[in-house]
Amino acid sequence: MPADLYYSSGSPPCTFVRVVAKVLDVELNLKKINLMAKEHLQPEFVKLNPQHTVPTLDDDGFVLWESRAIGTYLVNKYAPDITLYPKDPKDRAVVDRLLYFESGSLYTAQMNYFRPKWFRGQEPSEEVKTAFYKVLETAVALLGDKKFLAGDNVTLADIGLATTLGVSIEAVPYPDLEKFPQLVEYYNRVKTEVPEYQEVAAEGLELVKRMAEHHKSGEKGQCPQTCPKSGEKGQCPQTC
Numbered sequence: 001m002p003a004d005l006y007y008s009s010g011s012p013p014c015t016f017v018r019v020v021a022k023v024l025d026v027e028l029n030l031k032k033i034n035l036m037a038k039e040h041l042q043p044e045f046v047k048l049n050p051q052h053t054v055p056t057l058d059d060d061g062f063v064l065w066e067s068r069a070i071g072t073y074l075v076n077k078y079a080p081d082i083t084l085y086p087k088d089p090k091d092r093a094v095v096d097r098l099l100y101f102e103s104g105s106l107y108t109a110q111m112n113y114f115r116p117k118w119f120r121g122q123e124p125s126e127e128v129k130t131a132f133y134k135v136l137e138t139a140v141a142l143l144g145d146k147k148f149l150a151g152d153n154v155t156l157a158d159i160g161l162a163t164t165l166g167v168s169i170e171a172v173p174y175p176d177l178e179k180f181p182q183l184v185e186y187y188n189r190v191k192t193e194v195p196e197y198q199e200v201a202a203e204g205l206e207l208v209k210r211m212a213e214h215h216k217s218g219e220k221g222q223c224p225q226t227c228p229k230s231g232e233k234g235q236c237p238q239t240c
Contacts, residue, residue, distance in 0.1 A: 002029040003059035006045070010207040012107065012163040013067035014055040015200055019159050020071040022196040024078050028057075068099045071156050083153045091150070098142065098149050098157035107164045109135040114172065118212055133176065140182050147189065154193050162190040166201055171208040 005021075005028040007014035021028050033039045033054050040052045049056045049065050056065040057073070064070050075085040086092050113132040116122040124132075139161065143149060149157045165187050168174040177184065191198055 001060065002027040003057055004029045004031055006031045006033050006048075006054050006056040006058070008033055008035050008054050010204045010211065011054060012167060012204075013103070015166075015204050016067045016160050016163045017055045017057070017070045017074075018200045019163065019194065019197050020074055020084075020156065022200055023084065023159075023194065024074055024082070026074055026078050068103050068156070068160065071160075072096075072099075075156065083155070084159075085156050086150075094150050095155045095157050098155075099160055101138070101142065102157065102160045102164060106135050106139060106161070110164060110168060113174075114167070114212075132174075136174075136180055136183065140180060143182060143186055148186075148193075154190065158190050159194060159197065162187055162194070162197055163201060166205050167208055171205040172212045 005014075005017060007018065007030060009032065018028070018030075033045070035054070039045065040054060045056075046052050048058065048063055051065060053065050055067050055070060056063065057070045064073055072085060075082060081087065085095060109128075109132040112128050113124050116124045116128075146152075148154050149161060165183060169177065169184055169187050174180075
């Protein structure tokens with residue numbers, strides 16, 4: 001029986017898990033959680049995951065959250081010999097380190113940068129702008145002249161970085177993106193090497209794009225999210 005995956009469409013961490021599962025040809029029972037409607041705070045979900053975060057995996061009673069933990073779990077369970085997550089302890093440690101950098105530093109800095117724009121209609125502080133710029137510089141340094149983050153083969157770290165960079169490159173282009181051509185080229189390489197990424201990510205990237213455009217307009221009207229006030233998808237009763 002497929003494991004249940006509680007997810008949100010526009011969430012890069014959720015996209016990461018879904019891409020990994022698709023690469024592994026692992027079927028998941030997808031259960032969408034509407035964060036805007038605070039479904040993740042419902043008692044039954046909090047009981048399942050006390051941190052009430054998505055993605056959350058329920059594999060026949062084994063409950064796991066944190067996207068990178070779920071991704072490595074799926075590989076270890078279904079394809080332990082795949083180069084996506086190398087078995088050699090040193091090679092695996094490198095992939096783990098890159099995963100932690102991407103999810104702990106880059107993803108956090110990116111969200112800190114975009115959150116004020118999307119939800120408060122404000123520019124991020126100079127400190128936040130600088131932090132995001134610097135972490136992108138670090139990503140360039142980590143990539144170096146390699147084809148992928150850990151060498152010639154795509155690993156979980158590349159899928160993780162691509163799902164995060166997709167927001168800044170495709171959905172809501174980062175204003176200083178032209179200063180990071182290496183990351184754009186790298187992102188396109190990952191898309192070519194991992195066609196499952198585009199299959200899964202397209203819907204979420206479009207959702208993020210529409211949400212950003214809606215909040216940027218400063219007008220009431222159509223919103224791609226289900227509104228926590230009206231409970232309806234589409235009509236937004238508030239000015240963003």
